[in-house]
Amino acid sequence: MVFVINIVSSSTLTFTLFLSHSLSLQAICFLKKKKKKITMNEGAIGGDLLLNYTDMSVLERQRAHLKYLNPSFDSPLAGFFADSSMINGGEMDGYLATAGLNLPMIYGETTVEGDPRMSIPLETTLGTGNFRKRKFDTVTKDCNEKKKKMNREEVTEGEEEEKSKITELNNGSPKSIKKMKNKAKKEENNCSNDSSKVTKELEKTDYIHVRARRGQATDSHSIAERVRREKISERMKFLQDLVPGCDKFTGKAGMLDEIINYVQSLQRQIEFLSMKLAVVNPRPDFDMDDIFAKEVVSTPMTVVPSPEMVHSGYSHEMVNSGYSNEMVNSGYVHFNPMQQVDTSSDPLSCFNNNGQAPSMWDSDVQNLYGSLGV
Amino acid sequence: MERQIINKKKRVFSLEPNKNPSAVFTRKYTSHLVPALKKLNMNKNSSKQTVKHEVDMALALSAQEFAWSRFLLQKLSSSTNPTTTTSSSDGIRILERSDKEGGNKEGEIEEKLRELQKLLPGGEEMNVEEMLSEIGNYIKCLELQTIALKSIVQDST
Numbered sequence A: 001m002v003f004v005i006n007i008v009s010s011s012t013l014t015f016t017l018f019l020s021h022s023l024s025l026q027a028i029c030f031l032k033k034k035k036k037k038i039t040m041n042e043g044a045i046g047g048d049l050l051l052n053y054t055d056m057s058v059l060e061r062q063r064a065h066l067k068y069l070n071p072s073f074d075s076p077l078a079g080f081f082a083d084s085s086m087i088n089g090g091e092m093d094g095y096l097a098t099a100g101l102n103l104p105m106i107y108g109e110t111t112v113e114g115d116p117r118m119s120i121p122l123e124t125t126l127g128t129g130n131f132r133k134r135k136f137d138t139v140t141k142d143c144n145e146k147k148k149k150m151n152r153e154e155v156t157e158g159e160e161e162e163k164s165k166i167t168e169l170n171n172g173s174p175k176s177i178k179k180m181k182n183k184a185k186k187e188e189n190n191c192s193n194d195s196s197k198v199t200k201e202l203e204k205t206d207y208i209h210v211r212a213r214r215g216q217a218t219d220s221h222s223i224a225e226r227v228r229r230e231k232i233s234e235r236m237k238f239l240q241d242l243v244p245g246c247d248k249f250t251g252k253a254g255m256l257d258e259i260i261n262y263v264q265s266l267q268r269q270i271e272f273l274s275m276k277l278a279v280v281n282p283r284p285d286f287d288m289d290d291i292f293a294k295e296v297v298s299t300p301m302t303v304v305p306s307p308e309m310v311h312s313g314y315s316h317e318m319v320n321s322g323y324s325n326e327m328v329n330s331g332y333v334h335f336n337p338m339q340q341v342d343t344s345s346d347p348l349s350c351f352n353n354n355g356q357a358p359s360m361w362d363s364d365v366q367n368l369y370g371s372l373g374v
Numbered sequence B: 001m002e003r004q005i006i007n008k009k010k011r012v013f014s015l016e017p018n019k020n021p022s023a024v025f026t027r028k029y030t031s032h033l034v035p036a037l038k039k040l041n042m043n044k045n046s047s048k049q050t051v052k053h054e055v056d057m058a059l060a061l062s063a064q065e066f067a068w069s070r071f072l073l074q075k076l077s078s079s080t081n082p083t084t085t086t087s088s089s090d091g092i093r094i095l096e097r098s099d100k101e102g103g104n105k106e107g108e109i110e111e112k113l114r115e116l117q118k119l120l121p122g123g124e125e126m127n128v129e130e131m132l133s134e135i136g137n138y139i140k141c142l143e144l145q146t147i148a149l150k151s152i153v154q155d156s157t
Helices: A002-042 A046-069 A075-099 A121-125 A129-137 A143-151 A159-171 A174-192 A197-201 A220-242 A252-279 A289-296 A307-320 A330-343 A345-352 A365-373 B002-010 B021-043 B048-062 B067-078 B088-101 B105-119 B128-156
Strands: none
Touching (some): A220 B128, A252 B048, A252 B105, B021 B048, B021 B128, B048 B067
């Protein structure tokens, strides 16, 4: 049985290698970029990165091997091989399925049509975070692929599970592992490379392929449901970090309650503040940069009797604040009060045109209220 | 006014623009809101609703990259009296209703998700997954907005 697998697998190996080679050379840089992007976005665990590196080395080895075997290649040839790999593929995969190797695979955006084994362990090792990315890229689901998928389905959930499967893989035949990783690379290259002829003609279908885990329902609906649930729980975790006081709750309902309360309280706060703002309008000399200063400094602004004092008060705040983004050199700030005191009368002049300035410059808060009532 | 601008140029700034997204948002928000408020103040007809309108408009304009901001802009432009925030009484009522439901856990969660959708502008048009991620950045923007508003109010009093 094992020998049969190996024989069949070796034949398909060459086919898949040709295919991968045609694309890998073009797409290898895409692959690297994509990996980096994904790791940056999703924060892959170190162990996952290691897996990626081993994949790369496998791929490079195979590329070297291919170069030796076939120095020139063309994409039509690869296309032909792609088709033929499909013929053998189903067969081979059937063997693997019976052998009990459950490979974590998620199919990516552009996949070889008719080759359902195209997979991306790379993606899966980075966890369910990629579900979001995949969903973004792949919108529609292809029914044909689903039917093929029904035979062997898996859903990848946690990195731990994937790691355990990887160890399973390692325990299995090394050739098949190589092949699987190869296919993974090929899939990755397919996804990232849009320019090759093969992917162009096979780009029609955008879909997410998932595999059911061992011992779980292989119904496509339940799998889709599970994927959806994972996405939702992942987002809930993110929200949990965002909303203060949410970590006490472990259940969805409690957390949702907390989030709802928080959003409502924020909105109410904003309403209240805007009402307050309607009553107390900003002074014309209001400087937006002071908001940033205020964020750091907790000293409240006191009502000042004269505009000049106001200006010096502002600059004082800047001196006191540690907001380094706004200040290059605190010593420089000392010059500000003098300059501002000189020009403090100018805002008055510009507002004199409107005829409202004198009322607005009342330092007394009651006068401000009074002027607004006018 | 020109002297004021010259004033600002003489102030101390860091040489590099602050790329921190919360700072970018706050800066955009205040740059939208404060001139609008000044204009309102000059027109003398600053009712509470128009201020709220300006506040929401500033929020929507400062967070253009999110889906909810587009919905918010739509709402604001279509109506003169926008009610972008559900009143607190509505929220409490809906929560009480869900408590009365009792045993149906899935139903409760669904109910709460729907409630959350109502809070988010345009949330009802999104599916649940999108809504959850949009809620995340909506919350962040609301927090920054409250900080900015607080400092504006504090500054004026």
